[in-house]
Amino acid sequence: FARRKGDDWYVAIVNGDAAASRDVSLPLAFLGQAGYTAALHRDDPADPAAIVHEPVRPVSRAETISVTLRPGGGFVGVFRPGRSGKDR
Secondary structure: OEEEEOOEEEEEEEOOOOOOOEEEEEEOOOOOOOOEEEEEEEEEOOEEEEEEEOOOEEEOOOOEEEEEEOOOOEEEEEEEEOOOOOOO
16 A cells, blocks of 8 residues: 655555565655655564564665565555655
């Protein structure tokens, strides 16, 4: 799922398969030309009930993010304009 509010993008991926992991590539070509920051929240590979919150980092529309989904797991990415490295 992808939703936009103004220039901010919210992307969610859900693995509905309770039996299998999945690897997904997320091209960021949907982002605008300006620099963006990304706050990424992924499944914790060591704990099926936990989430890893990655530090906010700069990204560009030329990048592709690799996402590994645990069985029944998911991913959320929040992409905002700016290169400050701070989540607002």
